[in-house]
Amino acid sequence: MAPLTTRAGSLLRACPRQRIPALCSAVTSAQRRTKADIVQRTGGEYERTPQFDSPFRDEDSTPTTKIPSFAKYMSKKPESSNKVFQYFMVGSMGLLTAAGAKATVQDFLVNMSASADVLAQAKVEIDLKAIPEGKNVIIKWRGKPVFIRHRTEDEIKEAEDTKWESLRDPQPDSDRVKKPEWLIMLGVCTHLGCVPIGESGDFGGWFCPCHGSHYDISGRARKGPAPLNLEVPAYSFPEDETVVIG
Numbered sequence: 001m002a003p004l005t006t007r008a009g010s011l012l013r014a015c016p017r018q019r020i021p022a023l024c025s026a027v028t029s030a031q032r033r034t035k036a037d038i039v040q041r042t043g044g045e046y047e048r049t050p051q052f053d054s055p056f057r058d059e060d061s062t063p064t065t066k067i068p069s070f071a072k073y074m075s076k077k078p079e080s081s082n083k084v085f086q087y088f089m090v091g092s093m094g095l096l097t098a099a100g101a102k103a104t105v106q107d108f109l110v111n112m113s114a115s116a117d118v119l120a121q122a123k124v125e126i127d128l129k130a131i132p133e134g135k136n137v138i139i140k141w142r143g144k145p146v147f148i149r150h151r152t153e154d155e156i157k158e159a160e161d162t163k164w165e166s167l168r169d170p171q172p173d174s175d176r177v178k179k180p181e182w183l184i185m186l187g188v189c190t191h192l193g194c195v196p197i198g199e200s201g202d203f204g205g206w207f208c209p210c211h212g213s214h215y216d217i218s219g220r221a222r223k224g225p226a227p228l229n230l231e232v233p234a235y236s237f238p239e240d241e242t243v244v245i246g
């Protein structure tokens, strides 16, 4: 049984080897035939010839594709008048599209911009004539209290004479005011944000009762845990007796 199996195996292995040359010669002859069918040499030129005739092509049969006539839809007017109408339609549609796009962008920008109440809070105008000398006024600006102090001559002198270089947040009084008689600053303690009390404390300015911070008459931190002076907001004097904060 074993010799029979071995012989069968060797026969199987030899079979492809013997068939390959025969297969190669068959392919080569087929290629030659195909080339001869496709290409014919004619006076040095090569010309393609059809490889086969389609069995579905019937020269005598009527065409199955019928193209409808659009003649009744064609305009009877001259070509120039048709062009005028086309230009008019294209121009009109372009204008309408541009107007629609402009309206859309405009609506979007209006929606994104600040509302009237927000704009109203952005700036606050105060009439300074109503604040007598030596008095404080507290106003609300952007949700925060703002102190406005009409300082007296003595308070101004005291603020200017203070040795500011040795303070924890050194700042001369001239850097904190635009007009010496008007001290304007945020009423928010720089320690943890309480609202200090005016005309109190050890330095005649403001005192924060939350943790005991003292500010002088220029709003500078002098004692207690407050690390910085009271913040001065942006403001301007459009007129002598008017201040605009913001």
Ligand code: FES
Pocket: 189, 190, 191, 192, 193, 194, 208, 209, 210, 211, 212, 213, 224, 225, 226
């Ligand atoms: S919040 Fe003013 S001292 Fe702490």
